[in-house]
């Protein structure tokens with residue numbers, strides 16, 4: 001559990017840093033939007049990543065990288081399938097809750 005929490009915290013930092021780097025490299029990327037392949041929301045290009053034919057927003061990149069790390073999925077295709085799965089939704093909620101705690 002302790003270890004899992006550390007993985008989540010470390011990954012949050014890495015993924016957030018990617019977004020900052022994108023904004024530094026191309027300030028417009030914060031205000032250019034695309035439709036995320038995973039959450040289907042219109043999200044800023046900054047911090048997004050193209051995985052094969054899918055582009056994920058910064059939030060979903062975090063979910064995907066964590067899902068990979070925690071062996072919940074093997075690849076992006078599986079992740080896209082599983083984003084409809086309630087278990088992963090629960091995991092996403094869990095991660096969000098953890099990040100809320102983190103910000104307090």
Ligand SMILES: [Zn+2]
Pocket residue numbers: 036037038039040041043056057058059060061
């Ligand atoms: Zn997304």
